[in-house]
Amino acid sequence: MTDDGKSGLFPAGGHDHHACVEAALASAESLCRERGLRLTPLRRRVLELVWRSHCPVGAYAVLEDLRRDGRSAAPPTVYRALDFLVQERLVHRLPSLNAYIGCNEPGAPHCGQFLICRHCGRVAELHDHALDRRISASAADTRFRVEQALVEVRGLCPRCQAAEGDGE
Amino acid sequence: MTDDGKSGLFPAGGHDHHACVEAALASAESLCRERGLRLTPLRRRVLELVWRSHCPVGAYAVLEDLRRDGRSAAPPTVYRALDFLVQERLVHRLPSLNAYIGCNEPGAPHCGQFLICRHCGRVAELHDHALDRRISASAADTRFRVEQALVEVRGLCPRCQAAEGDGE
DNA sequence: GCCTGGTTGTTATATTGTAACATCCAACTT
């Protein structure tokens, strides 16, 4: 984490991703303990696999990984684990990609905000509370009761804007 | 259109939906003429079918409707027409529902903002420019180049909040 | 007439997600 904390939101940089994965797992452990939930070996492994990827991963990619582990696995195995993790806000699902990504503020009840690079496929999660409030306010105007909000922004990350100029 | 224009965003009210459909088709015709695009009978019919529904419709629902017309149709027929309409911003796709809904500001390059009622399934489209700007600003902080933004808010529309109190 | 590019038809298949039921296992009860 030697960058400015802004463009560095994109996990393409050289920061220690392995440490992030460990932190996410530890955080998940304690969160489940607090809530009296069972972070079983399967669920823990799925969470790890999601976090290990630098990009959002599809359910069937996780399934392949589980099978590589030597574990018996079928689609429901994966979907159930992912559903649990999403439920507990340890991972997010990105509907426009049919894929999952580790949540970097696990357990907190926040609006999911994602910048999705169409070129490299990497995703940055934002936590813009002003944006949260703007959505709440807008919904309140129509007397809609918000339960969950999701912002998906597609475009080009800083790195890929540069690459495009190079005519890649 | 006799309500206050706020909760009335939800198409559940008694306003003249048929007129909305006609207006959308007319607007699409002129927009395509301007752009030199062909709003073929198939595309026009698909647009009409999407608009006729009070809720977002799936591709396979449109497919059924086309077949009821007596038309020969297979999945690619529908997906191609829908892709065209999405491309030209005449309809929106809601990834979290795998469904499509008519755009009520056709052709304008705006951020898609939707309030999705989990109870009745109806969807209201917002056009909150402050929200647009907030998203742009947030993305700009990370030097991300926004090409397209989507806000999906899940919750309960005013009508269904009331209904829930009735214990249904 | 005939070429051309875009549109649609058609068949087959890929990808994503669930239903339904069997089995297992940890924790609690007796």
Add this chain to the structure above:
DNA sequence: AAGTTGGATGTTACAATATAACAACCAGGC
């Protein structure tokens, strides 16, 4: 320890969503 119970996982089968690849068609220009 044996039994009971509820949640978690295994397993089979299938549903729902989406696309690839190629053939046929058709409008407009030459």
